[in-house]
Each structure stands twice: as C-alpha cells, then as structure tokens.
Amino acid sequence: MNAIGENIITHKIRYDHEIIANIIKSKSKVLDIGCGSGDLLYHLKKSKGIDCRGIEISQEMIAKCLVRGLSVIHGDANCELHFYPDSSFDYAILGQTIQAMNNPQDILEEMLRIAKYAIISLPNFANYKNRLHLMFKGTMPVNKTIPFQWFETPNIHFCSIRDFENLCKKMNLTIEKKIFLTSKHRLINVFGQEIIANFFADYGIFLIRKDEFCHTGQEEFAFKKINNISYSGRLISQFYKGR
Amino acid sequence: MKVKSCFGPNYKEYDIGEIVFLGKEQPLKLSCGLEISDFPIAYQTYGTLNEDRSNAILICHALTGDQYVASTHPITQKNGWWDFMIGKNKTIDTKKYFVICSNILGGCMGSFGPKSIDKKTSKPYGINFPVITIQDMVHAQNLLIEHFGIKKLHAVIGGSTGGMQVLAWSTLYPNKVKLLIPIATSYRHSPQNIAFHEVGRQAIMADSNWCEGNYIEHKKFPIRGLSLARMTAHITYLCESALQRKFGRDLNNKNSFSFNFDCEFQIENYLHHQGSRFVERFDPNSYLFITKAVDYFDLESDYMGNLSNAFVKFSKNKEGKFCLISCLDDWLFPTQETKKITKALSSCSINTSSVIISSNNGHDSFLIENEMLKNTIYGFINQN
Numbered sequence: 001m002n003a004i005g006e007n008i009i010t011h012k013i014r015y016d017h018e019i020i021a022n023i024i025k026s027k028s029k030v031l032d033i034g035c036g037s038g039d040l041l042y043h044l045k046k047s048k049g050i051d052c053r054g055i056e057i058s059q060e061m062i063a064k065c066l067v068r069g070l071s072v073i074h075g076d077a078n079c080e081l082h083f084y085p086d087s088s089f090d091y092a093i094l095g096q097t098i099q100a101m102n103n104p105q106d107i108l109e110e111m112l113r114i115a116k117y118a119i120i121s122l123p124n125f126a127n128y129k130n131r132l133h134l135m136f137k138g139t140m141p142v143n144k145t146i147p148f149q150w151f152e153t154p155n156i157h158f159c160s161i162r163d164f165e166n167l168c169k170k171m172n173l174t175i176e177k178k179i180f181l182t183s184k185h186r187l188i189n190v191f192g193q194e195i196i197a198n199f200f201a202d203y204g205i206f207l208i209r210k211d212e213f214c215h216t217g218q219e220e221f222a223f224k225k226i227n228n229i230s231y232s233g234r235l236i237s238q239f240y241k242g243r
Numbered sequence: 244m245k246v247k248s249c250f251g252p253n254y255k256e257y258d259i260g261e262i263v264f265l266g267k268e269q270p271l272k273l274s275c276g277l278e279i280s281d282f283p284i285a286y287q288t289y290g291t292l293n294e295d296r297s298n299a300i301l302i303c304h305a306l307t308g309d310q311y312v313a314s315t316h317p318i319t320q321k322n323g324w325w326d327f328m329i330g331k332n333k334t335i336d337t338k339k340y341f342v343i344c345s346n347i348l349g350g351c352m353g354s355f356g357p358k359s360i361d362k363k364t365s366k367p368y369g370i371n372f373p374v375i376t377i378q379d380m381v382h383a384q385n386l387l388i389e390h391f392g393i394k395k396l397h398a399v400i401g402g403s404t405g406g407m408q409v410l411a412w413s414t415l416y417p418n419k420v421k422l423l424i425p426i427a428t429s430y431r432h433s434p435q436n437i438a439f440h441e442v443g444r445q446a447i448m449a450d451s452n453w454c455e456g457n458y459i460e461h462k463k464f465p466i467r468g469l470s471l472a473r474m475t476a477h478i479t480y481l482c483e484s485a486l487q488r489k490f491g492r493d494l495n496n497k498n499s500f501s502f503n504f505d506c507e508f509q510i511e512n513y514l515h516h517q518g519s520r521f522v523e524r525f526d527p528n529s530y531l532f533i534t535k536a537v538d539y540f541d542l543e544s545d546y547m548g549n550l551s552n553a554f555v556k557f558s559k560n561k562e563g564k565f566c567l568i569s570c571l572d573d574w575l576f577p578t579q580e581t582k583k584i585t586k587a588l589s590s591c592s593i594n595t596s597s598v599i600i601s602s603n604n605g606h607d608s609f610l611i612e613n614e615m616l617k618n619t620i621y622g623f624i625n626q627n
Contacts, residue, residue: 053594059615062598066622071564071594082587083582226251 016121016205017043019179022209023119024050028090030053031115033077034097038065053089055080056136061065078102081110089115096121096203098164099155100152108171112210119174122203124180126160128199145202161197161204168208179221246283248353250318251523252464257317259353260310261286265386274539275377284387285353286310289329290337292391293515299393300335300624301384302344303401303408305610306476306533307525309352311442312344313337314334316387318524327612333626334617340397347408348383349375349533351526355383355458358526369528377404377540381411383417394420398624402609403576404533407540410553410584413565414542417557426568426609426616429580430550430587436575439479440534443472447527456528468525470518477517482572482605486510507622550587558591566623567597568616570608596623 017040024030026048032041035054038061044050045068054072056062065072073080077094078101085186092115094107099122101107111118133141140150148155159167161180168175180201197204244263261293265271270280287310289489292299302325304314313329314323329335329342341584343614346354349372357372389395401409406428413423416454433442447453450468454461481489492508494500506512546552557563565588578599587597598619602608609616 059598059600059619062596063618063622066566066596066619067626069626071596073589073595073597074599075582083586085590088590088592165477201414 016095016181016203018119020095020119021047021183023177023205024048024091026050029053030091030093031084031089032093032095033081033111034095035061035065035070035072037061038070038072040067040093040095041065041070042068059211077107081114082106084114086113087116091115091117091119093119094121094142095119096123098122098160099125099157101157104157104159105167105171108167108173108208112173112208117207117209119205119207120164121203122161122164124157124160124161124201124204125158126162126198129204131199138185150194164204164206168206172211173208174211175206175226177205179205181205246285246353248351248358250351252466252524254464259285259317261288261389262353263387267367267384267392268355269383271379271386273373273379275374277373279355279373280385282348282355283353283359284345284348284355284383285350285357286343286387287312288344289313289342290340292341292393297391297395297397298339298392299341299343299391300321300395300398300400301344301388302329303384303399303405304344304347305403305405305528306537307473307521308405309350310344310346311352313342316524319520324610328617328620334621335400340624343391345384345387345531347380347404349380349529349536351529356526357456357528357532366474367459369459370531372528372532375532375536376413377407377536378489379409380536381408381415384408384412385416388419395421395542398422398424400424400426400620400624401428403428404537406576407537410542411540413557413563414545414553415559417563420560421562422564422566423619424566424568424623425581425584427570427573427576427606429576430553430584431543432538433580436479437538441473442475442540444531444534446471446475446504453527458527464522465527466522469522469525469530470515472530473521473525474514474518477514480605480607481573482574483603484572488603494525540555551590552582552589554591554593558593564594564623565596566619567595568600568609568619569597570600570602570604570606572602572604573606575606592607 041052092111130141270278313323346352406425409425447468450465453465
C-alpha cells in the first residue's frame, strides 16, 4: 500500500511549487505538511529566505530533507500537527494531500490554528475528463491526475473545486486567492467563470485564512476583483474574493 | 598519558589508553554539592582537529559503553561499539571530522569513578564515591572540550544514556554546540526503567562478594550479582519480537527437556553469556553509580514541570539544530517520549527534525548497522 503523501504527487515536475512560492511573502515562516524530499521548502529557503519546517511520513524522504538542511518531523500529518503552538507559522501548506486525510475539516482547522494562512492544493475531481470517464465508461476515473484504482487509492476524500469552496464557506474561511491549473503546465484563464474552472481545471490552489469578521449566517455581499499579473511569460488570473 | 587498570574477577591488568587530568585550576562542583579537582577522564579521538577547531564531534556513550567507539576494545578485543558509523569514508567521516569520545564520569574505563583511589585514604572510593548525575558527566565532557581548545562543537551525538547527555548539553552549554542528535532516549527515566535499574543494583548489593562495596580491598568480585544485573538489563535492550526471532523456544543442542534447572533454552544461554562477558570488563560499583545518575535524570521537573523551558536558552542559538532519532520497537525509551521532546523543542521554535527508525532489535537497534540510521545522521551532520 502506498503511504499517504508518497504517491499522491502525480507530476514529476511540481510547477505548482513555483506558483505557491509566488504566493508566499519572503522571510516568513512556513510549515509544509507532507513535504516529501523537501523540493518546495528548499526552493522557498533558497529563493526567499523563508524559515522552513516540514512533516513527512517517509524516512527516506526525510534523509533527503536533512541533507538540504531542512528541519523535518517524521510523522503522520493526521495526528502530528498538535506539536505546534497556536500561530507558530505564517503559512501552512498542504500540497495535494487533503483528499487523503482522515478528516479534512480537522486538518484545515489545525492548519489555521498553527498558521495565519493555509495553502491547499487539490486535484479537481469534477474535471470534465473524470465526468466523461464516469459517464461513458461507468468506472472510477484513473488518469494522470488520479493514477490509482478505487481499491488501492490513498485518496479517500475526493472533492471538486466547488466542493472545497463550499467547505470553506461552511467553516467561515476566507479564500484570499485561488489559482486553477491543468496538468499540461498551463494555467487556465477562466475570466471569472468558476463554473468553467470546476469543469476544466485539474488542480486548484487556494490561499485561505480564518474569517475574522464573519459570523455564521451573516448575509453575503461578495464582490470580485480580477487581478491579472504576469508570471513566467504567461497570463495568470487570480481572484480576490472578500466578504 | 596512558595508564593501566585492573578488570574482572581475576583483576587482570589492561592498558586503557589516553587519559587527561581535568579541573586542576578550578574544581568541578557536582550536583550533590561536593567538589572534585584534578580528576582523570579517559578518551579516544579519531581524525584531526582543523585549524579553526570547528570540525569536532563529541560522541556520548551509553550506560555501559566506553570511549572505544571506533577502535578495538582492549579487553574484549572486539571492534568499537559504533565501528560501522565512525571511520574513514563512513557515515561520520574521520577524514572530515575530529571525533571525540570520553568515558563518562563514574565510569570504569579510566575516568574518575568508584575504582579510582581516594587520596585521603589511599583506598578505592568504592561506595563512598560521590553520587553523580548526567549533568556532572556533561560538565566533565565540557572540561575535556576546553582542554582541546574547542569553542564550539559541530555536533554532539549519543544514544540512550548518551542521548540524555546530548539533551543535557543543550541545557547546560546551549551556545557551545551546533547540531544535537539524541538517539533512543528520553527527557526523564521512566518509573519502569528505574525499577529495572533497582533490580540490577539490588542483585549486585545482595551478592556477598560485594563486601559492602569494598570488594577490591578483599580481592573478591560480585560475579553473580553483576552478571544478574546485566541479564535483567539485557531483556530490556531487546524486545519480544526480537527474542522470538533470535531464540524462540529453541533448546541448546537437544530436542527434549532434561527436567532439571540446567541452562536449557537458548535465550537462557544468551543471557548467561551476556552476563559472564560483562563481568570481565565492568566495575560493579560503577554500575551502581551510573544507573543512579540515569535514574535521577528528569529535565521536566528540573524546569518546573515544563519541558519547553529547558530549551529556551538553546532556542537563542541561531546555529542550533536538533535531530531526534527513536527506534520503533524500543520499549525502554518508546517513541512517545521522543515525541514529547520534539513537541517541547518545536514550541520553542527550535529547528527540530525527528526520525523514527523502523527497527527490529528493540532499544539496541541504534547499535546495530541500519541504513536508515546512517542516512539520517549523515544527512544531518553534512547539511548545507
């Protein structure tokens, strides 16, 4: 059986690391949950002078982190976050692992207890390819993004981009930024059409924080602001959504 | 300076290597209040100290270990206890690092211990030796480091009792170390472990040849007591699955019971073998004092019940990093205890790594060659 966090990474080149690095402010303090061999943390440490910590379940991966001078704790993210006191980090990152967590809601709460911001990246189960696969083949989708058969997958809590947004809403979490990606290294320019994102995106990356001002049941007066910034020669659409 | 010392029931004399006398200018004040001065510490070094004296690694040995970490033991003639770890082109490469290992205070391999002669009475201290602590051992190691003119150690590494010394280094000399690797250890000795130690001590003291601690004067030796103490302790160093795997219920070269109290099972044979080997190289009084020192170790209560407070000073050492290693099937120092240290260190914002080694030899796993263990230590001490 695959250990959680070990084989969920579906693409060798994690170009999402670049995007995550772009979100994070320099000199901040970051915890990467399921940090693997420390690629993202090492990148953050070298390029932005970030104080990096990690949690990883595989000892082999940790040995690679240690050579790079990273501090990593051996353990299962499902139960090791209690190590850290409240607000000990600026960002807690959970890269393509939330769908493999026992209780995603608890993880989100823990992440936002120990960090000001949480960065979550997740595969979008509602991608059109998956929808078509299920519709025409009638079997659980297996492809590059989700490379496991249903009986051997570590992914136990699949969700779509919209599902995740709904969960954030339910938990009164503010989504500060969201970025949608396809597997072909191209970012989707969705022009504000989240329905389209939920249909075409392979992955979503979310920057979330606790909503300090929101009370349960408060009337929503959402506004959207589209910011186009140039990145690596491509046009990225980012959404800022406040309440 | 090299000296000789007597070992075992036959008081055979062996050459025990390098010795230095420390605490000459200023006596060392022990935790019990007594002061010691001009006392010997025996040590071994490997590799060469570089010009700016920044490549030194201190190895802290375990309860009944000694300074022969990577060279032939003068009594047993066996390889050093961490021979697979330390040496040229090994995990801790002596071409790159200057490795120091000293016999702990209270030990019997040349350092100041119960076997040493009391200048006032011209007799061995025996049971009148001052009761020492892990912290006292570390103070003595610090004097040795000063003797070498080393301002800051690149790393301090130790397992079990040695791991306690590593933790004590971070609390007593937080600015004199960069990297700390406590292995298979705890912030305090658990009641269960104290219980096992007490059984061992009582076994020695119940032996009539112990002579109230004065066996050297009487030219006797509590062989049965000391080997019984070792046998009990050895059960705790392994684990149920290891005993099952190594010995099972197998008998010694026979297929049926002999219906008497001979040593029949292989596990019995193994324990007797361990016991009889141990008495050849270890001093019974030393065993009493060292086990006591380990039992006294409790960083949590030293810092008002809050373990994090122990590491507050270390957290100001910008270069300071911890890498905690525990063994999965160690029931003497279970991984939970290491997790508690990890939590305390993390809450002080100290750069902490923690690795659980999948092992199958219980507590002794850190003394047995293991790729995971080697990779972890190699990665941590050679980090950039």
